[in-house]
Every structure is written in structure tokens, then in C-alpha cells.
Amino acid sequence: MITILMDRHSGTEQHNSSLYTVFNDLEMILSTKFELVKLPVIQGTNAVKRMQQWIIEHAKHCDLFIGSSSWAINALRDSGWNGKVIFMALGSMPRGAVSLRNCSHNLYRDDVVWFTCAADKEIYENLFCIKDSPQIVVIPFGVHTDVFYPLDEQLMKSIRKKYNFGDSDYIMLYSGRITIEKNVHGIIEALAILVKMKFPIKLVLVGRIEDISFYEFKMLGINIKKRIESLIKKHNLNDHIVFIDWVNQNQLNELFNIANVIVNFSLHHDENYGFSQVQAMAAGKPLIGTSWGGFKDYIVDKVTGYSIGTYVSNFGIRYDMPGLVIAIIELFSNQNLRKKLGNNALHYINNTLNFGIYTDKIISLVENTFVRKDSKVNYLRFTDFGFKFHKRFSQMEDGKMMSLHPQYDGFADEDYKQLIKPYTNHDSFIKKGSKYFIAITGEIIGSYFVSTDILYQFRYKLNLKQIKILESLNRYYGTSLNFTTNEELNELTSLLQSGVIGKTSNGFENLEVTHDPIK
Known part of the structure; x- marks a missing residue:
């Protein structure tokens, strides 16, 4: 039986968060067919040495490592371990690929780098040479279609009543964290202009306001809650916006079902997938979202929803506001179009992202990686841009070059613009x-x-x-x-x-x- 050492991000997972879902699902899939060893959280003084000691005592017999901890990968290789690595990029690529850069010298052709979206793969190809690269795979996470699915019309009426919505209310719903990069203020701006145009739309925001810094640009102490409240007051939108705190998955499926359209105008710099969006698609709902990162793979314009163009400027990311306003109006005005795009979205999930398909892909990934011919001669190398980027955002520690999280010289910084461009779709x-x-x-x-x-x-x-x-x-x-x-x-x-x-x-x-x- 194949034995896998799994890094679960146990130190950063929040219960019922997207990251929690990712690793719960992955652990469940792997444990059904393989022997699983979970990497403990090792932090604090002498963490690297303690990691190395734990690996020598508990993990050298493992055949594969799955995770994104460069500490663990380097400790395994330094101990003489000859197994194979499936590196999970998660949302690290547009943030500067810090962990991948730190362990690139210990990744070989028989290893695998796993992305969840095509945009992350493109960033990787900007940073690293494809020749002699580990195998590259793009496998998006799976959707539990037994949890997220369409409900019948009669039940939806009772659910609308439960949440104090009328049958004629047009509901535009956002689900996720409310942070500065998530651009919820952009949704509120769009709502304001539509309300001025007399469209009877209600915006439902499902999630918690979190004052998270934008580290790459030194944006600290943003007080997003105060700014969102000020925006709502400025446009007199109190009667048009409903805030709902985190809910369980069954309640979230109810809310998706009573919504007319799902919106997400995120410009978040680790938006490599978007669980809420694909879960809403599984409930048969059309999407309006920015053409950004992982969204680009499944928000197919005028097929599963409306994809709103984005591009990089010298003062940050921009999106097509007129296209966005028109998308909302067109879906508001055309029930048959909403139904058609919603059915297309449901079909896409059932045929591409349902959990059974995801399970089969993960099992095949492990088995194929295990039987690949060993090749420990070649390791991952930087492109010219990647070398320049890595040299700029690294420092020497104990005689080794260690990657740093980048902090840029403003949004016009050429290194930033080149790194992030694959997340957009326009010029x-x-x-x-x-x-x-x-x-x-x-x-x-x-x-x-x-x-x-x-x-x-x-x-x-x-x-x-x-x-x-x-x-x-x-x-x-x-x-x-x-x-x-x-x-x-x-x-x-x-x-x-x-x-x-x-x-x-x-x-x-x-x-x-x-x-x-x-x-």
C-alpha cells in the first residue's frame, strides 16, 4: 500500500473555511485507499531541526509527500528521503510563490506541482523553466453535489419566507469573506447605480467583514467595516442590503437557491478557485464575476454566467464596470436567460467538478506519481524573470537563500505587473x-x-x-x-x-x- 505524508495546514485552517474544506476532502479521499501519515504543526524555536527529527523518526518510510510546506520538503530531502512530492500550490502563486521558490531545488522531474486553475499554471511558467520541470497538473477541487443542489419551487418559496424575502424580491447574492481585496465595495457601487435606475434589487452579503491587510502594498489598519458602512450610508442603501453571518452548508444551499443571481467581483490575490461560486453553480445559479484567477476557468461568458473583463494598470487592477452593470440588468430582465445560464452552470458542475470526478483524479494522481520513473538529477530552475524576482525577494539565512513575501514599490512595479497579469484577461x-x-x-x-x-x-x-x-x-x-x-x-x-x-x-x-x- 502507498504511504503518504500529508501536510494539512493545521496551523492556519479555520473551521468550515475553504482551506478546511480542501484538506478535509483530500484527507477523506486519500485515507480510503492509501496509508496516511499527517504532518504535525511544528513552530517556534528550532522548528526546522525539530521538523527534521520528527521526519527521521516518523516519515522516512513514506512513499509520497502531499502539501505545500517547503520546510517539510527540504527536511525530507536533507534526511536522504527518496520519495516523491506532490506540491500543492493552493493560492500561493500570485502572492509570490514563496514556498515553491524555497523548495524548488528539491523538486525533480518525477515530482508533481498541482494547481487548481490555469492562471496559476501560467504564473508558474513565467517563474520556472518548463524543461526538466516536475509534472504540472491542473485539478480544481470537487463540489459536493449531495450538499449543493437545486431545490423545488415550493420549497424555495418557504425558504424566502423564512429569510423575510418576498416572492417578487430580486436577490443578488455574494458569499465569502468581506475584505478589501474581495472588492465587495464594487458590488455595493453597482447596486447603488441600479437602485438609482429604479431596479428593485436586494443584495444579500453572506459572510463576515474581516480587516485583513494587503501585505504586498503595505495596506494596514484599513478598517473595512467602517468604510463599507460609510458607502452604504452615502448611497442610502440600508433597505437594499441584507448582511448574513457565516452559515452552515445546508443553509448556504438554501440561500443560493433563493437567489436570482450570484455575484463576485473579487480582485483577491489568491483567488485560485472560489468555492462559493462553484457551489452556487451546483444549485443551478448563473454567475456574474470578474474574469480573475480561478474564476476564468468556469465563469464562461454567456454560457454559465457573465465574465467581467479585468486588466493591470499602473495604479492597480481594473474591471469592466459597464459590462458588469449590463450583465446585472440583462439577467434581471430575462428570466429565461437566468434559467438557461443556471442550467448550463449545473451541467458544468455535474460533468466537470462533481466530487466523484475529483476523487478519481486525486487517486489517479497519486498512483501515477508513485509509478513514475525516478529522476533525481534535474531540479526546478528559474526563468530569467523568475531568477530576478527570486533574487529581489529573498534574503540569506544560515548560509541559504530564503524566499520572502514580496512587498512592491507601488502598483506600477514591473515585477508585480508581470507576475499578476495571468490573473487578468485584458490589456x-x-x-x-x-x-x-x-x-x-x-x-x-x-x-x-x-x-x-x-x-x-x-x-x-x-x-x-x-x-x-x-x-x-x-x-x-x-x-x-x-x-x-x-x-x-x-x-x-x-x-x-x-x-x-x-x-x-x-x-x-x-x-x-x-x-x-x-x-
């Missing part, structure tokens, strides 16, 4: 037929555009031509700009690259919106 180049919009909330003060966004706050110096361009644009729908001279195109390009304006294929010029075009 900032001018293209024929594009329409333009104001890409972030803000206002013109003197000769500056001053952002008022909670996440991306900046000041951008404007010239008179750029001010004139901004005054011709709107935040919520795209406008064609017939510029032909090089000077005009240069001004437009500068505004695009700065993230002050964005481009969209959505015009919707006849939308009747009463609001300031900048704020």
Missing part, C-alpha cells in the same frame, strides 16, 4: 471599436484625478486634454472616442495605462442614469 492597449469609461471612482480636483476607491487610492496629474477626455466619459457605460492624431492617442493611452479610464465593448449610451459622471 490596456487601444483597439478599434472599443468604447471607454471612467475606470474607478474619483473626482477631478484642480489638475489631478483623485481616486476615492477603497482599495486603489491614488492621485494622477492631468493635462487639459486629459481633463476634456474625462469630462466626456461616464463610469457606467462606454462611449466611443473618435481620436485620430498621435497626440490624442497618446493622451488616451496614458489614461488607460494609469487606470483612470478603461475600455469596454458595451456602449449602452441610451441608459438613463442621473449621477455625476466622475463620482
Whole structure:
């Protein structure tokens, strides 16, 4: 029988969190067919030496290691262990691949690097040479379709009543943590403009507000709760938003079922999957989400939902707000479309991400890795970019180069932009037929555009031509700009690259919106 040493992230898992679900499911699958040894949490003084001692005493007989602890992998290799590694990237790649960089010299061709989305694989290929690389696999996590599934209409009516919603209420639901990177303030902004347009929409936010720093950009003490409350008060949305704290999975399935559409505009920098979204798809619901990270793999535009374009600017990530507003309106206005996309989403889960398929893939992964021919000669090597990135974000400790979590010199940092670009789906180049919009909330003060966004706050110096361009644009729908001279195109390009304006294929010029075009 194959013996597996498993690293469970026991020190960081929160009960019923996504990470908790990942490892509970994985442990359950592995323990049904293989002998399982769980790595203990070893922290504090002399943790590496204590890890090495525990491995010598308890783990050298294991055939495989599954996890993401570079400490454990290095300790195994240093002890002379000849087994194979299945490295779980989890959400580490857009955060700088710290653990993978730390153990890259101990990963060989017969090992495996496991990603859950194509965007993470692309980041890996930017950092590491594919020649002589470990095997690369993309296996998204499975969905428990016995827990998340469509309920019948009569039951949904009673559930709506239980949560104090009427049969005619149009419910737009978000489920997950409410943090600065999750961009829930973007959902609230979209709701505000739709309420102004007299759409009777209720936003249900299922999750807890958490004041988590954005370490890479030194954003600390954000007080997201106060900022969210201020935004709701500013737009007079108290009657349109319902907060629900964490619920169990059965209750979450109920809430998914009574929702008309699921929304997630996340720009979170470890959004490598998105459990809530695929669970909602299993309940037969269409999605509206940013084309970002793991979302790109299953939010198929106009098939399982609406995929909202994203791109990297010099002042952070931007998304297609006009496309987002139109997506909400189209699904609000068309019950048959909601049903069609919801059925497509359900079909996708049942045929691609259901737990039985996931179980078979994990068992095959272990068995195929175990029988692969040993090759301990070649190890993982950096690309030119990867070497430069690793050298910049590392330091010497006890004679060894140890990876650091990156902290960048602002959002225009070229290393950051190159690393994160695979998480987006657009570029900032001018293209024929594009329409333009104001890409972030803000206002013109003197000769500056001053952002008022909670996440991306900046000041951008404007010239008179750029001010004139901004005054011709709107935040919520795209406008064609017939510029032909090089000077005009240069001004437009500068505004695009700065993230002050964005481009969209959505015009919707006849939308009747009463609001300031900048704020």
C-alpha cells in the first residue's frame, strides 16, 4: 500500500473555511485507499531541526509527500528521503510563490506541482523553466453535489419566507469573506447605480467583514467595516442590503437557491478557485464575476454566467464596470436567460467538478506519481524573470537563500505587473471599436484625478486634454472616442495605462442614469 505524508495546514485552517474544506476532502479521499501519515504543526524555536527529527523518526518510510510546506520538503530531502512530492500550490502563486521558490531545488522531474486553475499554471511558467520541470497538473477541487443542489419551487418559496424575502424580491447574492481585496465595495457601487435606475434589487452579503491587510502594498489598519458602512450610508442603501453571518452548508444551499443571481467581483490575490461560486453553480445559479484567477476557468461568458473583463494598470487592477452593470440588468430582465445560464452552470458542475470526478483524479494522481520513473538529477530552475524576482525577494539565512513575501514599490512595479497579469484577461492597449469609461471612482480636483476607491487610492496629474477626455466619459457605460492624431492617442493611452479610464465593448449610451459622471 502507498504511504503518504500529508501536510494539512493545521496551523492556519479555520473551521468550515475553504482551506478546511480542501484538506478535509483530500484527507477523506486519500485515507480510503492509501496509508496516511499527517504532518504535525511544528513552530517556534528550532522548528526546522525539530521538523527534521520528527521526519527521521516518523516519515522516512513514506512513499509520497502531499502539501505545500517547503520546510517539510527540504527536511525530507536533507534526511536522504527518496520519495516523491506532490506540491500543492493552493493560492500561493500570485502572492509570490514563496514556498515553491524555497523548495524548488528539491523538486525533480518525477515530482508533481498541482494547481487548481490555469492562471496559476501560467504564473508558474513565467517563474520556472518548463524543461526538466516536475509534472504540472491542473485539478480544481470537487463540489459536493449531495450538499449543493437545486431545490423545488415550493420549497424555495418557504425558504424566502423564512429569510423575510418576498416572492417578487430580486436577490443578488455574494458569499465569502468581506475584505478589501474581495472588492465587495464594487458590488455595493453597482447596486447603488441600479437602485438609482429604479431596479428593485436586494443584495444579500453572506459572510463576515474581516480587516485583513494587503501585505504586498503595505495596506494596514484599513478598517473595512467602517468604510463599507460609510458607502452604504452615502448611497442610502440600508433597505437594499441584507448582511448574513457565516452559515452552515445546508443553509448556504438554501440561500443560493433563493437567489436570482450570484455575484463576485473579487480582485483577491489568491483567488485560485472560489468555492462559493462553484457551489452556487451546483444549485443551478448563473454567475456574474470578474474574469480573475480561478474564476476564468468556469465563469464562461454567456454560457454559465457573465465574465467581467479585468486588466493591470499602473495604479492597480481594473474591471469592466459597464459590462458588469449590463450583465446585472440583462439577467434581471430575462428570466429565461437566468434559467438557461443556471442550467448550463449545473451541467458544468455535474460533468466537470462533481466530487466523484475529483476523487478519481486525486487517486489517479497519486498512483501515477508513485509509478513514475525516478529522476533525481534535474531540479526546478528559474526563468530569467523568475531568477530576478527570486533574487529581489529573498534574503540569506544560515548560509541559504530564503524566499520572502514580496512587498512592491507601488502598483506600477514591473515585477508585480508581470507576475499578476495571468490573473487578468485584458490589456490596456487601444483597439478599434472599443468604447471607454471612467475606470474607478474619483473626482477631478484642480489638475489631478483623485481616486476615492477603497482599495486603489491614488492621485494622477492631468493635462487639459486629459481633463476634456474625462469630462466626456461616464463610469457606467462606454462611449466611443473618435481620436485620430498621435497626440490624442497618446493622451488616451496614458489614461488607460494609469487606470483612470478603461475600455469596454458595451456602449449602452441610451441608459438613463442621473449621477455625476466622475463620482
